[in-house]
Amino acid sequence: MRKLTYADAICEAQMEEMARDHSVFVIGEDVDIDGGVYKLTRGILERFGPKRLVGTPISEEAFCGLAVGAGMTGLRPVVEIMYIDFILMAMDPVINQMAKIPFMSGGQFTMPVTIRAQAGAGTVEGAQHSQSFEAWFAHTPGLKVCMPATVHDAKGLLKSAIRDDGPVLVIENRMLFYEEEDVPEGEWLVPLGEAEVVRTGRDLTVVALGYTRRKVLAAAAELEGEVSVEVIDPRTIVPLDMATIAASVRKTGRLLVVHEAPTRNGAGAEIVRRVVAECFDYLDSPPQVLGGADLPIPFSPALEAACIPQVDTIIAAIHAVYP
Amino acid sequence: MKTPTRNQKLDMLRRMVTIRRFEEEVKRLYRAGEITGAIHLYIGQEAVAVGASAVLCDDDFVTSTHRPHGHCLAKVFDLRRTMAEMMGKATGLSGGFGGSMHQFCKAKGFLGGNGIVGGGLGIALGAAFSSQYRGTDQVTVCFFSDGAANQGVLHECLNMAALWKLPLIFLCENNRYAATTPVAKSSSTEDIAPRAAPYGIPWAICDGNDVLEVHRCVAEAVTRARTGLGPTFIEAKTYRAEPHCGIIADTRDKDELAAWKSAAHDPIRRFEACLLTEGTLSEADRQAIHAGVETELGEAVGFARQSPLPTLPACPSERSSTHA
Numbered sequence: 001m002r003k004l005t006y007a008d009a010i011c012e013a014q015m016e017e018m019a020r021d022h023s024v025f026v027i028g029e030d031v032d033i034d035g036g037v038y039k040l041t042r043g044i045l046e047r048f049g050p051k052r053l054v055g056t057p058i059s060e061e062a063f064c065g066l067a068v069g070a071g072m073t074g075l076r077p078v079v080e081i082m083y084i085d086f087i088l089m090a091m092d093p094v095i096n097q098m099a100k101i102p103f104m105s106g107g108q109f110t111m112p113v114t115i116r117a118q119a120g121a122g123t124v125e126g127a128q129h130s131q132s133f134e135a136w137f138a139h140t141p142g143l144k145v146c147m148p149a150t151v152h153d154a155k156g157l158l159k160s161a162i163r164d165d166g167p168v169l170v171i172e173n174r175m176l177f178y179e180e181e182d183v184p185e186g187e188w189l190v191p192l193g194e195a196e197v198v199r200t201g202r203d204l205t206v207v208a209l210g211y212t213r214r215k216v217l218a219a220a221a222e223l224e225g226e227v228s229v230e231v232i233d234p235r236t237i238v239p240l241d242m243a244t245i246a247a248s249v250r251k252t253g254r255l256l257v258v259h260e261a262p263t264r265n266g267a268g269a270e271i272v273r274r275v276v277a278e279c280f281d282y283l284d285s286p287p288q289v290l291g292g293a294d295l296p297i298p299f300s301p302a303l304e305a306a307c308i309p310q311v312d313t314i315i316a317a318i319h320a321v322y323p
Numbered sequence: 324m325k326t327p328t329r330n331q332k333l334d335m336l337r338r339m340v341t342i343r344r345f346e347e348e349v350k351r352l353y354r355a356g357e358i359t360g361a362i363h364l365y366i367g368q369e370a371v372a373v374g375a376s377a378v379l380c381d382d383d384f385v386t387s388t389h390r391p392h393g394h395c396l397a398k399v400f401d402l403r404r405t406m407a408e409m410m411g412k413a414t415g416l417s418g419g420f421g422g423s424m425h426q427f428c429k430a431k432g433f434l435g436g437n438g439i440v441g442g443g444l445g446i447a448l449g450a451a452f453s454s455q456y457r458g459t460d461q462v463t464v465c466f467f468s469d470g471a472a473n474q475g476v477l478h479e480c481l482n483m484a485a486l487w488k489l490p491l492i493f494l495c496e497n498n499r500y501a502a503t504t505p506v507a508k509s510s511s512t513e514d515i516a517p518r519a520a521p522y523g524i525p526w527a528i529c530d531g532n533d534v535l536e537v538h539r540c541v542a543e544a545v546t547r548a549r550t551g552l553g554p555t556f557i558e559a560k561t562y563r564a565e566p567h568c569g570i571i572a573d574t575r576d577k578d579e580l581a582a583w584k585s586a587a588h589d590p591i592r593r594f595e596a597c598l599l600t601e602g603t604l605s606e607a608d609r610q611a612i613h614a615g616v617e618t619e620l621g622e623a624v625g626f627a628r629q630s631p632l633p634t635l636p637a638c639p640s641e642r643s644s645t646h647a
Binding site: 025051056057059061062063064065066067068069070071072073074075077092093096097101103104105106107108109 | 384386415416417418419420421425427428429434435437438439441442444445446447448449450451452453454456457463475476479480482483486633
């Protein structure tokens with residue numbers, strides 16, 4: 001075992017895939033200047049040169065469109081969007097083009113495009129640098145969406161995304177960038193569409209998306225001896241590993257989904273829908289979602305914290321589902 | 324720059340006539356209910372698609388627009404599968420999943436029509452980036468319109484194409500109308516091509532109804548692109564002889580329409596007159612070309628009618644690799 005940060009795991013995944021496949025290149029704003037703003041491309045320039053690590057003007061629509069054209073003509077682009085909020089400038093290439101062309105072309109074209117974008121609140125950057133958009137993209141047929149919440153998954157999911165022949169949005173979380181974990185030496189992959197049962201329990205199932213995984217685990221630890229909490233990290237939102245979630249809910253009879261994105265029309269609502277459809281007879285209480293407030297994220301640190309799930313609000317939500 | 328040979332000229336004429344007759348047949352089948360959806364006809368602009376595509380090799384790339392039948396026929400030249408796609412049949416170029424606006428042909432470098440005005444610009448940028456990255460001499464021609472010229476992404480793509488000297492030809496077909504809005508009401512300048520100048524991109528304006536002039540202009544741009552000199556911007560002045568799409572009535576000035584459809588402006592009649600005058604084409608040749616096109620078109624419609632309908636793939640969005 002060795003220590004690795006989430007940011008270095010992202011660098012390592014990209015470099016391993018670039019070494020493995022010459023068609024892989026990384027493109028985005030500032031990626032070729034000192035390893036990028038968040039150091040997520042550190043070491044790539046020195047090893048692979050500027051041809052394969054392409055810094056761009058601030059032109060999200062054009063360089064996401066570029067990824068579509070490159071993906072259709074034999075390359076395997078990895079696009080870095082500095083903040084997921086900025087991807088809204090590129091909704092046409094992402095939603096209208098890359099998600100649809102494999103289908104619209106009758107399967108003639110693959111679209112091996114990976115988009116890495118970091119999301120979430122917690123660093124007091126205001127309403128346009130703090131959003132969680134997984135539900136927007138999960139709603140678009142043709143896109144896969146994953147949300148690595150550990151160092152291990154940051155590397156393993158990204159490598160799977162790069163090797164996938166369809167477009168994959170990898171939503172990273174900057175609160176985790178410099179967190180360290182013990183990980184194995186060498187390479188590993190985490191398949192898209194495979195959830196992880198992070199903690200086993202009997203009384204209720206909590207499905208935790210992205211960064212909330214840590215807070216849910218802290219809440220579960222605090223409730224030890226009082227409530228036996230099973231924690232599942234779906235890791236991939238599309239395709240969703242419903243089998244693992246449904247098996248857990250059939251065991252516990254109760255479900256809480258936690259995510260940072262606003263509760264209204266969020267990814268949690270879809271998980272609840274599927275659980276109700278598949279596990280209705282096993283439910284002992286109404287499934288619930290604890291999401292962010294239905295508000296733009298406010299700047300003031302106290303207000304920001306109040307707008308996203310925290311350990312105490314997660315504990316309260318668990319008590320509500322398991323009175 | 325080599326001028327086209329006799330055979331090349333006759334082939335260009337044949338392709339222009341094919342596009343014209345294909346579109347007229349599409350219009351007829353649309354009115355008869357055999358073709359449905361949004362139909363954007365290319366009639367009047369044939370010289371642009373044919374003049375440009377005649378310069379290209381099979382492995383060069385083309386991106387097209389919501390008005391793609393002409394570009395598709397010029398680059399791919401498969402009447403049967405193009406017509407089958409119009410009818411939503413499984414034998415269509417896109418297996419019936421794309422339709423009029425989304426014909427694709429990977430084997431011939433045709434990267435698709437596009438339902439979004441300006442949607443092809445970024446894709447063309449990527450195709451040109453890709454050939455530079457892979458070290459090939461492939462070029463990309465990006466067809467777009469006076470309408471797309473007002474999308475912000477054109478600015479982004481001009482900048483990046485110039486910055487990286489990409490082998491890309493921006494081919495703006497100024498057909499004078501964006502949907503129903505005339506250029507004079509949507510563009511701050513009459514000419515669009517000079518928008519390339521601030522990026523250091525060479526530009527030219529050509530008569531888009533003169534196929535040989537389009538060919539000459541594009542050939543120069545392609546040579547530049549193939550030799551690493553980067554992008555070129557060409558504005559081809561032309562005219563959309565039909566309304567924006569199948570469902571819209573034509574409210575344009577009748578005299579204006581008549582003038583553009585006259586022998587003096589119509590790109591096919593002009594080219595035929597030119598070839599007849601220079602002796603490249605005899606009246607018998609001309610009639611043979613038209614008769615040949617009729618035969619192929621009839622076969623294409625028959626093929627499309629007899630083709631089966633497609634079926635849906637199972638749960639395409641959750642497949643592990645590609646869909647469809």
